[in-house]
Amino acid sequence: MAAPIFEAVPNLERIIKMPKQKRGGHWWKLWKSVVLNWWDIIVDLRGSATAYVLPGKTRVVLPGNDDDLHRVEQLGKLIGVEPAPLPVVWTRxxxxxxxxxxxxxxxxxxxxxxxxxxxxxxxxxxxxxxxxxxxxxxxxxxxxxxxxxxxxxxxxxxxxxxxxxxxxxxxxxxxxxxxxxxxxxxxxxxxxxxxxxxxxxxxxxxxxxxxxxxxxxxxxxxxxxxxxxxxxxxxxxxxxxxxxxxxxxxxxxxxxxxxxxxxxxxxxxxxxxxxxxxxxxxxx
Known part of the structure; x- marks a missing residue:
C-alpha cells in the first residue's frame, strides 16, 4: 500500500487508507470518513461518483486520460497549474x-x-x-x-x-x-x-x-x-x-x-x- 509515502507531507492532518473491500465497501468507508466535513476543494483522480456526494465548494474530477500529455502534465492542467510542478516525496x-x-x-x-x-x-x-x-x-x-x-x-x-x-x-x-x-x-x-x-x-x-x-x-x-x-x-x-x-x-x-x-x-x-x-x- 502506498499510503506511507504521504506521511511527511507538510500540513498533513490525516491519511485515510482504502484497502479494497467486497462490493465497493472501501468507497462507503471513505464517504463515511469525510462526509461531515465541508471541503474547499475535492479532487477525484479515479472518476468516481464520490466527489459529487460530498459537501464542498469546488470539485476537480479527472474525466479520463489525455494521450497527448504526460500524466504529470495532465494533472497539472487539471488543476490549472502549467507548467506542472515536478513530483516531490517529503522525508523525515x-x-x-x-x-x-x-x-x-x-x-x-x-x-x-x-x-x-x-x-x-x-x-x-x-x-x-x-x-x-x-x-x-x-x-x-x-x-x-x-x-x-x-x-x-x-x-x-x-x-x-x-x-x-x-x-x-x-x-x-x-x-x-x-x-x-x-x-x-x-x-x-x-x-x-x-x-x-x-x-x-x-x-x-x-x-x-x-x-x-x-x-x-x-x-x-x-x-x-x-x-x-x-x-x-x-x-x-x-x-x-x-x-x-x-x-x-x-x-x-x-x-x-x-x-x-x-x-x-x-x-x-x-x-x-x-x-x-x-x-x-x-x-x-
Whole structure:
C-alpha cells in the first residue's frame, strides 16, 4: 500500500487508507470518513461518483486520460497549474538517519536498481540486470566498485533473487518491504544512478532528483516516463504498438521486454551519469 509515502507531507492532518473491500465497501468507508466535513476543494483522480456526494465548494474530477500529455502534465492542467510542478516525496529526519545507517557516507558511488515490477510483461530479465550492474561497476567503469541498492516489494524478492545474489554481500543493500517507504526514498536520494522497470519505485527515484533511467516496453514512456530534470528512458527495439500487437493475448503473462539489449541500457546509463556529473561541475 502506498499510503506511507504521504506521511511527511507538510500540513498533513490525516491519511485515510482504502484497502479494497467486497462490493465497493472501501468507497462507503471513505464517504463515511469525510462526509461531515465541508471541503474547499475535492479532487477525484479515479472518476468516481464520490466527489459529487460530498459537501464542498469546488470539485476537480479527472474525466479520463489525455494521450497527448504526460500524466504529470495532465494533472497539472487539471488543476490549472502549467507548467506542472515536478513530483516531490517529503522525508523525515528519522528516514534520513536510517538511510545513513543502511548506506554510510564513505565516498563509494551508489547504484540503485529496481529489478522487479507488478507485471511480468514489463520486467526486464534478471540476467540482463546482472550484466548491466557488472558493466557499470567494473574496474574503470563510470560507477567503479559502487555499492548496489536493490529495492522492490516484499512479493518481488524471490523473482529478484538472481540479481541480489549476483552482488557480493559487502557491496549490496537490499530493501524488499523491510523498511518504511520514506526510508527507501531517503536511500534513493543518495544514489548516483537509479535503473529500473516502469514502476512506482522508478517514479520515487525520479522525485529524488537523482539520475533515473526507466526501462520501457509494454507501457508508453511519453505518458509514464520518470518526470524530473534527470529522468531518462530507454525502450525496447520494438515500439509499444508492435509489442501490443504481437503479444499472446490481452491477459498475457509473457515477458514483453525481450528486445531491450544490455548494450543499449548501459550506453544510456553511462551518458546520463556523465551528463549529471558535468552539470555538477558547471554549477561549482
Amino acid at each position: 529526519p528519522e528516514d534520513e538517519a536510517r538511510a545513513k545507517e543502511l548506506i554510510p557516507d564513505d565516498g563509494k558511488p551508489l547504484l540503485a536498481v529496481g529489478p522487479s515490477a507488478n507485471w511480468i510483461g514489463k520486467t526486464w530479465h534478471p540476467e540482463r540486470f546482472e550484466e548491466t550492474i557488472a558493466e557499470l561497476t567494473k574496474p574503470g567503469a563510470v560507477l567503479e566498485n559502487a555499492r548496489v541498492l536493490l529495492v522492490g516489494a516484499p512479493s518481488e524478492r524471490d523473482s529478484s533473487l538472481p540479481v541480489i545474489e549476483s552482488i557480493p554481500p559487502d557491496r549490496r543493500v537490499e530493501i524488499f518491504g523491510t523498511e518504511h517507504l520514506l526510508t527507501v526514498m531517503a536511500c534513493l536520494k543518495k544514489a548516483d544512478l537509479y535503473i529500473g522497470n516502469d514502476s512506482g519505485l522508478m517514479h520515487m527515484a525520479a522525485a529524488s532528483t537523482r539520475p533515473t533511467l526507466g526501462l520501457f516496453g509494454p507501457s508508453r514512456e511519453e505518458h509514464y516516463g520518470p518526470c524530473s530534470k534527470w529522468g531518462r528512458t530507454v525502450r525496447t527495439e520494438w515500439s509499444f504498438d508492435k509489442i501490443m500487437a504481437n503479444r499472446e493475448s490481452y491477459l498475457s503473462k509473457e515477458n514483453l521486454m525481450e528486445t531491450l539489449p544490455v548494450a543499449k541500457v548501459v550506453a544510456a546509463a553511462i551518458q546520463l551519469v556523465k551528463d549529471y556529473r558535468n552539470q555538477e561541475i558547471g554549477d561549482e
